[in-house]
Amino acid sequence: MVVKRDALEHNIATMAAFTRDHGMLFAPHAKTHMSPEISRRQLEAGAWGLTVATPSQAMTVRGFGVSRIMVANQVVDPTGLDWAAAELAADPSFEFLSFVDSRAGVDLLAERAGARPFPVLVEMGHEGGRAGCRKFSDLLDLAEYVRRADGVELAGVAGYEGALPSANEVRKYLITLQNAVDHLRAQILTVGGSQWFDVVGRELVATQATIILRSGAYVSHDDGYYRERTPFNRIEGSLEPAFEIWAHVLSTPEPDLAIIGMGKRDVPFDEGLPIPRRAGLTVLKTQDQHTIVRGALEVGELVAFGISHPCTAFDKWRVLPLVDADYTVVGTINTHF
Amino acid sequence: MVVKRDALEHNIATMAAFTRDHGMLFAPHAKTHMSPEISRRQLEAGAWGLTVATPSQAMTVRGFGVSRIMVANQVVDPTGLDWAAAELAADPSFEFLSFVDSRAGVDLLAERAGARPFPVLVEMGHEGGRAGCRKFSDLLDLAEYVRRADGVELAGVAGYEGALPSANEVRKYLITLQNAVDHLRAQILTVGGSQWFDVVGRELVATQATIILRSGAYVSHDDGYYRERTPFNRIEGSLEPAFEIWAHVLSTPEPDLAIIGMGKRDVPFDEGLPIPRRAGLTVLKTQDQHTIVRGALEVGELVAFGISHPCTAFDKWRVLPLVDADYTVVGTINTHF
Numbered sequence: 092m093v094v095k096r097d098a099l100e101h102n103i104a105t106m107a108a109f110t111r112d113h114g115m116l117f118a119p120h121a122k123t124h125m126s127p128e129i130s131r132r133q134l135e136a137g138a139w140g141l142t143v144a145t146p147s148q149a150m151t152v153r154g155f156g157v158s159r160i161m162v163a164n165q166v167v168d169p170t171g172l173d174w175a176a177a178e179l180a181a182d183p184s185f186e187f188l189s190f191v192d193s194r195a196g197v198d199l200l201a202e203r204a205g206a207r208p209f210p211v212l213v214e215m216g217h218e219g220g221r222a223g224c225r226k227f228s229d230l231l232d233l234a235e236y237v238r239r240a241d242g243v244e245l246a247g248v249a250g251y252e253g254a255l256p257s258a259n260e261v262r263k264y265l266i267t268l269q270n271a272v273d274h275l276r277a278q279i280l281t282v283g284g285s286q287w288f289d290v291v292g293r294e295l296v297a298t299q300a301t302i303i304l305r306s307g308a309y310v311s312h313d314d315g316y317y318r319e320r321t322p323f324n325r326i327e328g329s330l331e332p333a334f335e336i337w338a339h340v341l342s343t344p345e346p347d348l349a350i351i352g353m354g355k356r357d358v359p360f361d362e363g364l365p366i367p368r369r370a371g372l373t374v375l376k377t378q379d380q381h382t383i384v385r386g387a388l389e390v391g392e393l394v395a396f397g398i399s400h401p402c403t404a405f406d407k408w409r410v411l412p413l414v415d416a417d418y419t420v421v422g423t424i425n426t427h428f
Numbered sequence: 429m430v431v432k433r434d435a436l437e438h439n440i441a442t443m444a445a446f447t448r449d450h451g452m453l454f455a456p457h458a459k460t461h462m463s464p465e466i467s468r469r470q471l472e473a474g475a476w477g478l479t480v481a482t483p484s485q486a487m488t489v490r491g492f493g494v495s496r497i498m499v500a501n502q503v504v505d506p507t508g509l510d511w512a513a514a515e516l517a518a519d520p521s522f523e524f525l526s527f528v529d530s531r532a533g534v535d536l537l538a539e540r541a542g543a544r545p546f547p548v549l550v551e552m553g554h555e556g557g558r559a560g561c562r563k564f565s566d567l568l569d570l571a572e573y574v575r576r577a578d579g580v581e582l583a584g585v586a587g588y589e590g591a592l593p594s595a596n597e598v599r600k601y602l603i604t605l606q607n608a609v610d611h612l613r614a615q616i617l618t619v620g621g622s623q624w625f626d627v628v629g630r631e632l633v634a635t636q637a638t639i640i641l642r643s644g645a646y647v648s649h650d651d652g653y654y655r656e657r658t659p660f661n662r663i664e665g666s667l668e669p670a671f672e673i674w675a676h677v678l679s680t681p682e683p684d685l686a687i688i689g690m691g692k693r694d695v696p697f698d699e700g701l702p703i704p705r706r707a708g709l710t711v712l713k714t715q716d717q718h719t720i721v722r723g724a725l726e727v728g729e730l731v732a733f734g735i736s737h738p739c740t741a742f743d744k745w746r747v748l749p750l751v752d753a754d755y756t757v758v759g760t761i762n763t764h765f
Binding site for chain 1: 459481482501502504505529530532533536553557558559560561562676677678679680681682687689692693697698715716717718720726727728739740743744746765
């Protein structure tokens with residue numbers, strides 16, 4: 092599997108421009124790639140900081156030299172909290188944001204706080220979503236609880252619109268977030284995802300809060316899940332798939348059936364199977380080390396595929412060659428999962 | 429995620445005894461774990477050598493110091509073949525077996541052979557299976573082709589019964605393999621899988637060839653897929669699940685709904701979801717970094733889970749703590765995927 096430099100750099104520049112043009116800050120989700128080389132490029136392109144999913148990912152990107160980290164989850168792990176408290180105390184310029192959606196979560200943070208309180212974002216969820224308060228009144232109560240607690244301070248409001256099925260539902264959800272910002276006079280509103288940032292850009296244009304966008308998958312884009320769902324299908328601009336995987340035909344045991352030497356260890360299979368970059372081929376299934384393809388192929392041939400779902404592509408490789416348009420290796424992308 | 433030492437060592441001893449008692453050689457499939465610490469334990473317990481799926485895995489386990497390697501696939505990658513030819517030439521005691529199922533595959537090997545020919549096993553497949561000749565007559569033709577070719581030599585017959593749905597179909601398939609061994613006066617017959625080795629042990633007891641078994645998943649076993657399918661549900665003995673993963677409850681956004689801090693990056697999800705080690709919990713789904721659970725849990729709690737499918741568990745971790753019965757860390761399991 093290779094990463095195409097031109098596509099990667101195009102995507103980073105495209106989203107840097109999109110967020111800048113819409114007056115948002117950008118904290119790309121580093122859980123997608125967990126790569127120091129990509130983090131550096133994202134920050135050089137103007138990202139405010141990086142988002143991560145877990146305290147251990149926060150430790151890792153902190154090791155990349157990142158000075159603003161947002162954990163897009165409630166942090167409950169004592170080891171992670173102790174680490175964050177110590178980092179905040181040791182470096183006055185370090186910024187560390189995390190989400191809370193319950194009093195129990197606030198209490199856990201408050202207990203572990205050091206010299207500087209933990210700045211937290213109260214998280215508004217939605218029915219059928221992941222974490223986050225389900226009721227607006229619960230969010231306001233929680234914000235009040237945060238304001239009264241020692242060891243934490245209210246930094247703003249957080250949401251995640253990526254799991255919503257339609258632009259209309261995203262709009263309704265963003266109105267709720269906007270209302271929360273107004274009620275709480277919050278400084279920051281953060282939203283995420285790589286599927287609806289066009290709607291985010293349009294709907295939140297007049298908000299008083301600083302918007303921090305957390306898109307992650309945009310960076311490599313793909314030939315499947317995100318190709319179908321990117322906002323650039325609706326607005327001007329484009330992302331380019333940066334991943335390409337080449338594998339050998341190991342066996343053609345029946346007419347029009349080929350066993351390819353790549354499998355679940357090499358390529359994502361959870362949000363769509365690999366996409367052949369050659370006409371006339373259909374991927375039937377992936378196994379641990381093999382992909383079964385319908386089509387006319389010969390033993391020993393190399394075949395190229397695109398992938399679907401960046402977040403389960405990067406994590407299968409410790410190092411990926413970065414290639415130019417001629418497939419000359421011009422660098423490496425290391426991952427730290 | 430931790431690996432329980434007692435379970436790991438019990439499983440290694442159990443399969444070493446099973447193969448010894450049935451007069452078979454054992455080449456455990458290292459693609460499951462790709463770990464030098466586990467490889468060493470398997471070889472110390474009497475394994476003949478190790479099986480791998482790809483030439484790059486062969487290079488890796490060769491780096492562990494393994495002197496007998498079987499690639500359970502047709503090797504078509506020129507780089508891999510050149511490496512194997514050089515290793516065979518450099519070390520007269522190195523044994524390197526691989527499969528062939530087509531003349532094109534034999535030609536690729538023959539072209540790249542060095543001073544010592546590549547010993548190959550002709551692979552018999554089955555309808556609906558992966559690689560391998562579909563017709564018995566094709567297998568015999570291929571064996572003849574191997575015998576006449578320079579650069580390769582016929583070492584035996586290979587099959588894979590793991591994808592067959594019933595003991596009866598396994599028996600029928602093993603009879604075909606046995607017939608192939610008889611026709612070809614083959615020295616070696618190798619079969620694989622962790623689901624039917626009881627049938628293999630019974631059916632192939634009278635064969636003249638040396639049987640080499642290639643089971644891999646047995647080594648960690650699991651709480652799902654293999655717990656349901658292990659031959660030890662039918663014969664005396666047992667395997668113990670060696671994996672256990674502990675994760676925090678991050679959020680309880682609705683009554684009886686918990687968001688757990690482990691996801692597709694941490695735990696297999698392709699052949700069954702994680703299995704809670706506590707009554708009253710039901711895993712609804714896994715996401716990149718989260719698992720959604722139905723049940724009464726509190727924010728900040730740690731919950732233990734077993735896993736389903738070892739081959740997509742080991743490959744998510746670069747290093748795993750090896751723990752004793754009291755969860756004292758007594759070593760590490762490193763993986764080299």
